[in-house]
Amino acid sequence: MKTAIITVGKEVLTGKTVNTNLTTISSKLHEIGIDVNRSFVIDDQKEEYHKILDFIDEDLLFFTGGLGPTVDDITRETVLEYFNVETYVNQDVLKKIKSYFDRMNITMKDTNNKQALMPKEGILLENELGTAPGLYFKVDGKRIILLPGPPIELRPMLDQVIDYLRKEFGTQLFSRGFKLVGTGESYMENKLNGFYQKHPNVNVAPYAGLGEIKYIFTSDNLEDMNRCMDDFYGRFSQYIYGSLEDTLEGVVVALLKEQSKTVSFAESCTGGMIASTIVNVSGSSEVFKESFVTYANQAKIKYLNVTPNVLNEFGAVSNECAYEMVKGLHNQTKAQVCLSVTGIAGPTGGTEEKPVGLVYFGLYLDGEIKTYRRVFNGNREMIRSRAMIYGLNTIRMELLKKNMKTGK
Numbered sequence: 246m247k248t249a250i251i252t253v254g255k256e257v258l259t260g261k262t263v264n265t266n267l268t269t270i271s272s273k274l275h276e277i278g279i280d281v282n283r284s285f286v287i288d289d290q291k292e293e294y295h296k297i298l299d300f301i302d303e304d305l306l307f308f309t310g311g312l313g314p315t316v317d318d319i320t321r322e323t324v325l326e327y328f329n330v331e332t333y334v335n336q337d338v339l340k341k342i343k344s345y346f347d348r349m350n351i352t353m354k355d356t357n358n359k360q361a362l363m364p365k366e367g368i369l370l371e372n373e374l375g376t377a378p379g380l381y382f383k384v385d386g387k388r389i390i391l392l393p394g395p396p397i398e399l400r401p402m403l404d405q406v407i408d409y410l411r412k413e414f415g416t417q418l419f420s421r422g423f424k425l426v427g428t429g430e431s432y433m434e435n436k437l438n439g440f441y442q443k444h445p446n447v448n449v450a451p452y453a454g455l456g457e458i459k460y461i462f463t464s465d466n467l468e469d470m471n472r473c474m475d476d477f478y479g480r481f482s483q484y485i486y487g488s489l490e491d492t493l494e495g496v497v498v499a500l501l502k503e504q505s506k507t508v509s510f511a512e513s514c515t516g517g518m519i520a521s522t523i524v525n526v527s528g529s530s531e532v533f534k535e536s537f538v539t540y541a542n543q544a545k546i547k548y549l550n551v552t553p554n555v556l557n558e559f560g561a562v563s564n565e566c567a568y569e570m571v572k573g574l575h576n577q578t579k580a581q582v583c584l585s586v587t588g589i590a591g592p593t594g595g596t597e598e599k600p601v602g603l604v605y606f607g608l609y610l611d612g613e614i615k616t617y618r619r620v621f622n623g624n625r626e627m628i629r630s631r632a633m634i635y636g637l638n639t640i641r642m643e644l645l646k647k648n649m650k651t652g653k
Contacts, residue, residue, distance in 0.1 A: 246414075248274065249303035250284040253294075253310035253320055254394060257286050265396050266309045272452065273403055276420035276463060277411050279305070289317045298327050304387055310394030312377035314356040320391055321362055321380070328384040335363045342376045370405050374398045381409060419470050422461040423477065424491060425484040426638045430458055436480065444473040455627060456634035459489060486641060493637050494522045500644040501532040501582065508640070509580035510536040511549055511570045513561065513587040514604060518633045535578055539570070549573030549585075562589055564605055564616050571607030571614060582644075583609035584636050590625045604632045610643050 250270055256262040264286065271281045282303060287293040289311055311320030325332055338361040346353040360377055363369060367382030370392070377393040379402050390406055392399050425433075430453040441449060446469040452459040460477065464470040478485060487496050501508055510520045520536040523529050537548050542561055545551040550573040551566060559565040570585035588604030595601035606617040617639060621631040 246279055246305050247303040248279055248281045248305040248307070249301050250281055250307045250309070251297055252284070252286045253289055253308060254286075255288055258288060266394070266399055269396065269400060270307055270309070270403060272461070273407055275450065276418070276461060277407060278418040278463070279410065289319060291319060291323050294320070294323045295327060305390075306387060307390045307392065309392045309399060312360065312379070312391060312393045314354065314360060314376070316356075322359060324389065324391060325362065325364060328389070330364045330382065330384055332362055332364055334358070335361045335369065338363070338369065338378055345376050368409065370402045372398055372402055374401070381406060418463055418465055419467050420461060420463040421470070421474065422459055422489040423474070423485045424457055424459055424487050424489065425481060426457045426486050426493060426634060428458065428481070428484045433458065433481070440476070444469065444476065447473040449473065456631050457493070461489070486638070492526070493634065493641070495526050497637050497641050497644075498523065498526045498529050498532055500641060502528075504644060504647060506581040507532050507534055508582040508584070509534065509574055509578040511574040511583070511585040512536070512538050513540055513545070514590045515586050515629050515633050515636070516540060518629060519584065519586065519636050522633060522637070534580065537574065537577075545570060548577065550576065560599070562587055562599055562603060562605060564618060567605035567607035567616050568614060571609045575609045581611060582640060584640060586632055586636055588628070588632060590628045592625060602628050604628070604635075606636055606639060608639055608643060611647070
């Protein structure tokens with residue numbers, strides 16, 4: 246089946262927004278054996294929709310963006326009008342949109358009414374995180390899917406689409422995967438020499454992200470796929486932290502719960518990112534009680550009892566400072582697991598001795614303190630994100646060692 250993805254929005258054309266939806270949709274479709282042939286980005290002008298629909302000949306079309314209530318959100322009405330589809334206003338959708346605004350004590354505007362416009366022959370895609378429902382309908386031998394632009398809304402709605410496509414085509418492909426951290430794509434590919442040839446009936450696709458890699462295994466033979474994944478796990482278990490549905494922070498919280506431990510953080514260059522990421526996990530309140538962002542030296546002294554002599558002699562970005570930060574953190578919080586982070590995120594502040602990207606970590610676990618030194622590449626945001634991931638993975642690895650010692 247020939248497939249195209251059309252992204253709508255001036256913000257994507259001007260580079261103000263990264264088109265992550267293309268990657269999300271393409272990878273999900275690949276998992277069920279559908280590959281994308283072409284992708285396009287268009288402005289939110291009616292004639293642009295007509296030009297692209299006149300031009301493309303794909304059978305499966307995804308539109309993302311332009312489903313909102315504003316004047317320039319015209320995807321729904323323009324696409325339905327182009328295909329001359331009979332429509333109606335879905336009163337249930339209208340009530341749901343109104344209740345969304347009622348909960349926020351905001352009066353719904355008349356422009357929101359168009360979001361309830363539906364084809365008479367089509368499937369409504371529920372949007373639990375916004376007011377813009379999606380659509381899936383068939384016309385002229387084509388399958389048309391309309392999804393909202395915000396990725397946080399699109400992702401769960403895409404799962405609905407994948408379920409429909411899987412049922413409709415009777416797809417027998419099996420797809421699962423692993424998430425890895427603490428290694429790089431080039432290292433992995435070198436170590437996988439001969440692996441692909443050993444498993445010719447399984448498609449193995451790596452997807453490198455910031456600080457982690459996903460490996461997705463797809464096959465029409467479940468036994469072949471399981472055999473391939475077992476082989477992969479045997480080679481790289483030290484880097485695998487979970488399946489595709491897992492998150493690193495979720496795995497860390499689960500390990501803390503399993504071992505009945507609490508955790509606290511003292512962050513400098515990451516500025517609270519690690520604590521914020523942990524709080525993303527539902528139920529994290531069972532293990533996470535408090536945290537400190539000690540960006541300035543005075544804050545390190547005031548809240549963590551870092552000695553001025555250490556700061557004067559070794560500096561804030563040092564092994565000694567990370568040690569005293571995590572020691573002081575434990576004294577303050579009494580958490581069984583404590584992590585400190587201090588580094589130079591850049592782009593300024595680096596020297597030959599202490600370059601941009603240098604980060605020190607301190608880890609307190611069951612009465613023992615360890616320190617770690619790493620130098621991360623990238624811009625300020627990337628360095629901070631990589632430091633966050635490294636810190637969480639360090640906790641994960643040390644907790645796993647505890648499990649091994651206790652035989653769990």
